[in-house]
Each structure stands twice: as C-alpha cells, then as structure tokens.
Amino acid sequence: MQTILDVQGIHTFIGQYHILQGVDVRVPAGSITALLGRNGAGKTTTLKSILGLTPPRQGKVILDGREVQGMRSFDIAAMGIGFVPEHRAIFRDLSVEENLKLAERAKGDYVRKRDFIFDLFPDLKRLIALPGTSLSGGQQQMLAIARALVADNNLLLIDEPSEGLAPVIIEHMMSVIRQLSAQSTVVLVEQNFLVASKLAEYYVIIEEGRSVRSGMMKDLVSDKAAIHRYLGAA
Amino acid sequence: MSTFFRKNLLPLATLIVIIIFFLAAAQGMNSQDFVITLLRGLSVGAVTFLVASGFSLIFGLLDVLNLAHGTLFMIGAYIGWTVFVRPDTFVDLLTPLALALSGFTLRDVYPLLSDRIRLSLSMKRILPWALILVSALLFILVLPRYPIAGWNLDNYAQSPVTYSYMADQGTRLPPPTVAFDQISPALAIGGLLLVSLLGSFGLSLFDQSARRSPQLTWRSYASFVILLFIGLITFIFNDALTNFLLGLNANWLFFIAVIVATLSGAGLGALMEMTLIRPLYSRPIYQLMLTIGLSAIGVQIVQAVWGRPEFIMPKPTLFNGSGASCPATNFSSWWQGNCSTILLLGGRVRVYNEILIPIIGVLVLIAVWILLQRTRLGMIIRAGVQDREMVEALGINVRRAFTIVFALGVGLATLGGALAAPSMGLSNAMGESLLLDALIALAIGGLTSYPGAALGSLLVGLIQQFMIQYGQIGISIPFTSLVLKPTPPIVPASTVLLMVIILLILPNGLLGKKE
Numbered sequence: 001m002q003t004i005l006d007v008q009g010i011h012t013f014i015g016q017y018h019i020l021q022g023v024d025v026r027v028p029a030g031s032i033t034a035l036l037g038r039n040g041a042g043k044t045t046t047l048k049s050i051l052g053l054t055p056p057r058q059g060k061v062i063l064d065g066r067e068v069q070g071m072r073s074f075d076i077a078a079m080g081i082g083f084v085p086e087h088r089a090i091f092r093d094l095s096v097e098e099n100l101k102l103a104e105r106a107k108g109d110y111v112r113k114r115d116f117i118f119d120l121f122p123d124l125k126r127l128i129a130l131p132g133t134s135l136s137g138g139q140q141q142m143l144a145i146a147r148a149l150v151a152d153n154n155l156l157l158i159d160e161p162s163e164g165l166a167p168v169i170i171e172h173m174m175s176v177i178r179q180l181s182a183q184s185t186v187v188l189v190e191q192n193f194l195v196a197s198k199l200a201e202y203y204v205i206i207e208e209g210r211s212v213r214s215g216m217m218k219d220l221v222s223d224k225a226a227i228h229r230y231l232g233a234a
Numbered sequence: 235m236s237t238f239f240r241k242n243l244l245p246l247a248t249l250i251v252i253i254i255f256f257l258a259a260a261q262g263m264n265s266q267d268f269v270i271t272l273l274r275g276l277s278v279g280a281v282t283f284l285v286a287s288g289f290s291l292i293f294g295l296l297d298v299l300n301l302a303h304g305t306l307f308m309i310g311a312y313i314g315w316t317v318f319v320r321p322d323t324f325v326d327l328l329t330p331l332a333l334a335l336s337g338f339t340l341r342d343v344y345p346l347l348s349d350r351i352r353l354s355l356s357m358k359r360i361l362p363w364a365l366i367l368v369s370a371l372l373f374i375l376v377l378p379r380y381p382i383a384g385w386n387l388d389n390y391a392q393s394p395v396t397y398s399y400m401a402d403q404g405t406r407l408p409p410p411t412v413a414f415d416q417i418s419p420a421l422a423i424g425g426l427l428l429v430s431l432l433g434s435f436g437l438s439l440f441d442q443s444a445r446r447s448p449q450l451t452w453r454s455y456a457s458f459v460i461l462l463f464i465g466l467i468t469f470i471f472n473d474a475l476t477n478f479l480l481g482l483n484a485n486w487l488f489f490i491a492v493i494v495a496t497l498s499g500a501g502l503g504a505l506m507e508m509t510l511i512r513p514l515y516s517r518p519i520y521q522l523m524l525t526i527g528l529s530a531i532g533v534q535i536v537q538a539v540w541g542r543p544e545f546i547m548p549k550p551t552l553f554n555g556s557g558a559s560c561p562a563t564n565f566s567s568w569w570q571g572n573c574s575t576i577l578l579l580g581g582r583v584r585v586y587n588e589i590l591i592p593i594i595g596v597l598v599l600i601a602v603w604i605l606l607q608r609t610r611l612g613m614i615i616r617a618g619v620q621d622r623e624m625v626e627a628l629g630i631n632v633r634r635a636f637t638i639v640f641a642l643g644v645g646l647a648t649l650g651g652a653l654a655a656p657s658m659g660l661s662n663a664m665g666e667s668l669l670l671d672a673l674i675a676l677a678i679g680g681l682t683s684y685p686g687a688a689l690g691s692l693l694v695g696l697i698q699q700f701m702i703q704y705g706q707i708g709i710s711i712p713f714t715s716l717v718l719k720p721t722p723p724i725v726p727a728s729t730v731l732l733m734v735i736i737l738l739i740l741p742n743g744l745l746g747k748k749e
C-alpha cells in the first residue's frame with residue numbers, strides 16, 4: 001500500500017526540552033490513522049513537527065515521497081496539508097467567512113468548496129457573517145475542520161476534535177471525518193478511545209515522546225491489556 | 235446593539251467621563267480659543283496617530299517593540315526636508331541608492347549560487363563575513379568620493395537653516411555642478427554595484443531558510459534590472475531631473491517630498507526587518523536592545539548629516555500666503571489667497587497645521603482601516619496578530635506579511651515626520667517626545683488595537699493642547715469658582731496621569747482585547 005506520510009525517528013526540542021525522542025508514524029494513503037497516548041505524551045508535538053511548526057532536529061518527515069523536514073512550515077502546509085489544531089484556533093477578529101477565505105491557497109478556493117463545506121456543516125452557512133468570537137465550542141470545531149477543507153488538501157491532521165463537545169456533536173464530527181476520509185488521508189489525535197477506535201483503521205501509540213506501538217486498530221481493540229497499559233482506558 | 239453596549243460598558247463609561255470633563259472644563263473658554271485648541275489637539279493627535287498606529291501594527295503582528303520608531307519619524311522629517319529644500323541633493327543620491335539596493339533584490343538567485351560553491355566547512359563559515367567586510371571596506375572607499383551636492387554645517391551661509399530660509403522666500407539655488415574629480419564615474423558606479431552584490435550575497439548566506447527557493451525565472455532578475463536601470467537613468471539625466479524638480483511648483487515638490495519620505499521609510503523598514511529584526515524573533519530582550527541601539531545610531535547620523543541646530547521646513551505655497559486678503563475668512567477666499575491662516579468661529583487657525591494635518595490623519599486612518607478589513611493582506615495581519623502559527627499552518631507565508639507590516643509601520647512614521655516637519659520644525663529630539671506620546675496613546679487605547687491607537691492618539695493630542703491652553707487662561711473647576719492654572723510640567727504629566735488612571739480601571743486600555 002502507498003504511504004503518503006512517513007515519519008522516521010524524529011526528535012523534537014521545545015526550548016531546551018527534548019519532547020520527542022524517536023517517533024515513527026507511517027500513514028497509508030486513504031486511511032484514518034489515530035495517534036493515541038496519555039496527556040502530554042507528545043501527540044500534538046508530533047503533528048506540529050510534521051508541519052514544521054516545531055521543526056524536528058533529527059529524523060525524517062517524508063511527505064508524498066519528498067523529505068520535508070527543515071522546510072518552512074507554510075511551504076510544507078502548501079503541499080496539501082490541512083491542519084485542525086487542538087483548541088481549534090479560530091481567528092476571533094475574523095468573521096466565519098473570513099476564517100474560511102483566509103485558508104484559500106489559490107484564488108477562488110472558497111467559492112469552489114463552499115457548497116461542499118455547507119453540506120457537511122449546514123450550521124456554518126447561517127453563521128457566516130458572525131465574528132469568530134461568537135461561536136460555541138461545537139461551531140468552532142466545525143469551522144476549524146471546514147477551514148482545513150477550503151484548499152485542496154490530501155492529508156488532514158486533526159487534533160482532538162471531540163474535546164469538550166456534547167455527544168450529539170461528537171457523533172456529527174465522527175460522521176464528517178468518516179466522509180472526509182473517502183477523499184483524503186486523515187491523521188487523528190484522539191483522547192477518547194471509543195471515538196478513535198470507531199474511526200481509525202491504524203493506530204500509533206506515543207508514550208513519553210516515543211512511538212511504542214503501532215498496527216491495525218482492530219487488533220488493538222481486542223487487546224484489553226494493551227489498552228489499559230498504554231491509554232489507561234478500559 | 236445592546237449587547238455591544240453591555241460588553242463595552244467600561245470603555246464607554248470611561249470615554250463619556252473624559253468627554254464630560256472636556257466639555258465642563260471648556261466652559262471657562264471662549265469659543266475661538268476652544269475651536270483653536272480643539273483643532274490643535276486634532277493635529278497633534280493625527281501626528282501621534284501616524285507613529286502610534288505603525289508601532290501598534292508592528293507590535294501586534296510581530297511582537298516587536300520597535301523603540302526606533304520615534305527616530306524613524308524624525309528621519310522621515312529630514313528626508314522630506316531634503317527632497318523639498320534640496321532636490322538637487324536628493325537627485326544626486328538616487329544613483330548610489332539604487333545601486334546599493336540592487337543586490338538585495340537577487341535573493342532568489344543567491345541560494346543557487348551558494349549551492350554551487352564548494353568549500354571546506356570552515357571556509358563556508360568565514361565566507362559571509364569576508365564578503366560583508368570587503369563590501370563594507372569598498373563602501374567606505376567609494377561613497378565619500380561620490381560627488382553629492384549638499385550643505386555645509388560649519389558655514390552658516392550654506393547651512394540647512396539658510397537653505398530653509400531661502401526656500402521659504404521662494405529662492406531656489408541653481409544646482410551646484412556635481413563633478414567627479416576624485417574617482418571616475420565608471421569606477422564609482424561599478425564600485426557601488428559591487429558593494430551591493432557582495433554585501434547582499436554575504437547577508438543571504440546567513441539566512442538558512444532562504445534555501446530551496448523556487449525555480450529561477452525572469453522575475454528573479456526583474457527588480458535587479460529595474461534598479462540598475464534607475465541607477466543609470468538618474469545618473470545620465472541627473473541635471474535634467476534636478477532642473478525639473480527645481481522648476482516645479484512648490485506644492486508638487488512638497489507632495490513628492492512627502493511621498494519620497496513615506497516610501498523611503500517603507501524601504502528602510504523592510505530592510506530593517508529582513509536583516510536585523512528577523513534573526514531576533516524569539517529573543518525579545520535583544521530586540522529591545524537592538525531597536526534602542528538603532529534609535530541612538532539614527533540620531534547620531536541625523537546630527538552628523540543635517541547638524542544639531544533646529545530648523546524649519548517651509549510650508550508648501552498653498553498654505554504659506556500672507557497677502558492683503560489674509561487671514562482668509564472662508565475656504566474660497568483661502569483658496570484664492572493661499573493664506574496660511576483662516577478665521578473659523580472667530581479663531582485664527584493655521585490651515586496647514588490645524589486643518590490639513592488632521593484631514594490627512596483621518597484619510598490615513600481610513601486607508602489603513604480598509605487595508606486591514608477589506609484585503610487579504612489585512613486578513614492575514616488580523617489573523618496573525620492572534621495566532622501566527624495557525625496562519626502559517628494554513629500555508630501562508632507569514633514572514634512576507636511581517637516584512638510588509640514593518641515596511642508599512644515605518645512608512646507611516648516617516649509620513650508623519652515629513653508631514654509634521656513644517657508645523658513642528660526639524661530637531662534631533664522630535665522623535666523621542668513623539669514616541670513617548672505614541673506609547674502613552676497606545677497604553678490608553680489598547681496596545682494592539684487599531685481603533686485604540688486612533689482613540690488614544692486623539693485623547694493625548696486633545697489633553698496636551700487643552701492643558702497648554704489652560705496654562706494660559708486657567709481652568710475653571712466645574713461647579714466651583716476655583717480657577718487652576720496648570721504649569722508647563724503638568725502638560726506631559728496630564729497624559730501620563732490619564733494613562734495611569736485608565737490602566738487602573740482597564741488594564742488593556744480603552745479598546746484593547748482581554749488576553
């Protein structure tokens with residue numbers, strides 16, 4: 001199977017802290033791969049290292065067959081990565097529409113993708129003129145995902161989409177992510193194991209800055225001992 | 235709408251209190267004094283705004299406190315003066331300037347060049363420094379021998395003061411002939427070009443992230459060729475250009491001077507950001523030291539080039555008339571007589587200082603507002619102020635926005651300097667006090683809020699001017715018969731006091747966002 005993203009033994013420092021100490025992630029094209037691990041394990045840092053926001057000091061990040069580590073992050077992102085960050089990072093001073101327009105990489109992206117986005121998130125259409133500040137948590141999450149869909153991205157990095165959301169909205173997010181995975185590859189960071197296990201085909205477990213285990217999600221689901229050991233969940 | 239009021243109750247209340255204070259205090263003032271003071275306040279506020287808004291844009295997006303901003307304001311004034319009063323000097327400078335800058339436009343080309351150079355590691359370390367050193371030496375060798383018409387600080391008859399006076403009287407000198415007697419023209423031009431190429435190549439070697447740049451196209455060379463062309467054209471047509479500017483209507487020349495000052499500021503800002511500020515983005519303390527250092531160097535350079543004594547910049551003729559029909563009684567009679575003053579509600583108002591400057595201030599306010607609200611660049615800036623990382627993660631080259639914003643901010647400051655020169659006069663200290671006013675204005679209005687910069691500047695301008703006026707006529711305390719006369723030190727103290735009060739009530743200023 002084709003690998004769209006191959007992270008090989010990256011080490012990342014934040015300040016003087018050695019946060020990632022050898023993380024490997026292989027993401028098969030067209031799949032959903034979940035990054036699992038306890039709080040502070042280094043999942044977010046792994047996503048940011050892929051994007052070059054916290055550039056790795058060692059190791060390789062291979063995207064579409066090209067080594068991208070050390071490149072400027074906007075150049076990496078422009079290769080076709082959509083990033084949905086932890087805590088959403090909606091631009092407060094921009095309207096919902098501006099938040100989406102900002103994500104254009106080619107002129108007209110927004111107009112072209114608008115209908116597709118509003119099909120996924122009908123709510124956003126209604127909110128289009130509102131400032132980013134006035135959205136609820138669920139609406140912000142929708143906007144954060146929508147923003148990653150404006151440009152033609154074939155890889156989506158989604159960080160904890162279910163965090164702080166009501167169960168109904170989580171259901172909605174899950175169906176959206178499933179729909180999206182038909183067209184793009186998804187790397188999903190998810191604390192909620194139930195959500196992750198329902199969505200992802202593959203998983204990588206990160207513990208204290210190292211990737212310690214990876215494989216097919218269906219194998220992990222049946223291995224209760226491993227789940228308990230690595231994730232502390234039942 | 236009602237939620238808007240509820241959310242902004244505190245700033246609104248504060249503002250209302252301030253307005254009431256003004257109105258109450260103005261009771262003791264006759265209407266002509268009131269109008270004049272109000273307009274003067276607007277004028278000072280407008281100039282403060284030009285400095286404060288740029289400072290705040292830069293701080294908002296880049297997190298850089300550019301303490302050189304006041305000095306850049308001052309440099310804008312001196313550049314404006316030079317173009318207006320000594321266009322011949324300005325024209326002489328164009329060629330060396332275009333040549334010196336030309337190399338920096340080849341940034342896309344250098345990485346490919348440096349990849350070709352095969353050197354040992356230690357040589358690779360030394361190379362940039364060696365290039366810069368050679369470039370600097372060559373510069374010191376060539377530039378003083380390049381003939382540039384100027385003034386003579388030691389000789390009163392040829393000092394900026396005298397040239398200013400003569401220009402004000404409408405006398406413009408025949409251009410002193412520029413002669414190449416110490417160096418041949420070809421050598422001078424070639425030398426400066428070499429200085430630029432070596433220096434910019436050397437600097438580019440420091441910037442590791444400049445690698446992996448796109449394929450070279452004609453665009454990579456276009457600006458270089460254009461600058462080279464400008465350099466040669468201005469060299470060949472030096473006399474013609476000088477005569478053209480000298481023969482020009484003083485209003486147009488003034489307009490050109492302001493534009494040149496603004497553009498030079500923008501260029502200077504872009505250069506500053508790319509070479510000096512960029513390596514220090516994650517080190518705020520060093521940025522402070524750097525900008526303070528630059529500020530001191532800037533003052534020294536201005537003292538060395540234009541001298542210490544203060545001098546005035548003549549007003550454009552449109553605002554300089556004093557004929558029989560002056561002061562004008564209405565705008566049509568002003569238009570006919572070009573009077574420097576006009577009577578408004580019985581008060582004698584200086585048209586340039588108290589009407590033109592506030593109008594330009596408002597126009598700039600609107601223009602930048604449109605830029606921020608209606609353009610993609612503005613969107614990037616507003617988003618970047620909040621979360622640079624996320625903007626970058628969208629695939630947007632934030633660094634380019636950084637350079638543009640720095641250029642814009644400094645350009646606004648130099649625009650302010652050039653505009654204020656005819657009303658404030660030129661002095662080495664004009665930047666310091668203005669930077670201080672701008673900082674107070676920003677603290678009052680909100681450090682990174684653009685409307686806040688406008689509101690804060692307005693308040694600072696008004697309070698200063700009202701305090702000065704009260705110093706002369708006394709301030710009658712509302713509802714009592716007491717009359718207070720603020721002494722001169724009260725004037726700066728009053729704005730600082732207002733800042734302290736507002737910061738105590740609203741830690742983020744009137745329109746600042748809560749963090």
Ligand SMILES: Nc1ncnc2c1ncn2[C@@H]1O[C@H](COP(=O)(O)OP(=O)(O)OP(=O)(O)O)[C@@H](O)[C@H]1O
Nearest residue numbers: 014015017019037038039040041042043044045046
């Ligand atoms: N700016 C920073 N400075 C110092 N340490 C940091 C910084 N950012 C993250 N860390 C540390 O790096 C480690 C990994 O953080 P990261 O955010 O990647 O974890 P995570 O797996 O995403 O956790 P969470 O589930 O809480 O989001 C944590 O221990 C965190 O404390």
Ligand SMILES: [Mg+2]
Nearest residue numbers: 043044045086
């Ligand atoms: Mg995280």
